[in-house]
Amino acid sequence: xxxxxxxxxxxxxxxxxxxxxxxxxxxxxxxxxxxxxxxxxxxxxxxxxxxxxxxxxxxxxxxxxxxxxxxxxxxxxxxxx
Numbered sequence: 110x111x112x113x114x115x116x117x118x119x120x121x122x123x124x125x126x127x128x129x130x131x132x133x134x135x136x137x138x139x140x141x142x143x144x145x146x147x148x149x150x151x152x153x154x155x156x157x158x159x160x161x162x163x164x165x166x167x168x169x170x171x172x173x174x175x176x177x178x179x180x181x182x183x184x185x186x187x188x189x190x
Contacts, residue, residue, distance in 0.1 A: 112136045115144065 111133065118125060118137045125135045129147050137145040168175060 110134050110136055112138055112143075115139045118147075 111128070113121075113125070113135060115137055118135070125147050128135055129149050132149050134146055134148040134152065136143050137147065
C-alpha cells in the first residue's frame with residue numbers, strides 16, 4: 110500500500126483515484142499520522158453499503174397502507190390556576 114502526504118495527495122488526486130480503480134489502495138497521512146484512505150469502491154462498499162435501506166423505504170414498500178390509531182388521552186392533567 111502506498112503512503113502519501115496530504116500535500117502530495119492533493120496534487121496527484123487523479124492518479125490516486127486511478128490507482129484505486131485498479132485495486133491499489135492509498136493511505137493519506139498528515140504530519141506523519143494516517144488520516145484517510147483512498148480505496149476501490151468494492152472495498153469501501155463492504156464497510157459502507159451504497160444502497161443501505163432505511164425505515165422510510167421499508168414502510169413505503171409495504172403492500173397496503175399502514176394505519177395506526179392515535180391515543181388522544183392527555184399525558185397529564187392541565188391546571189390553569
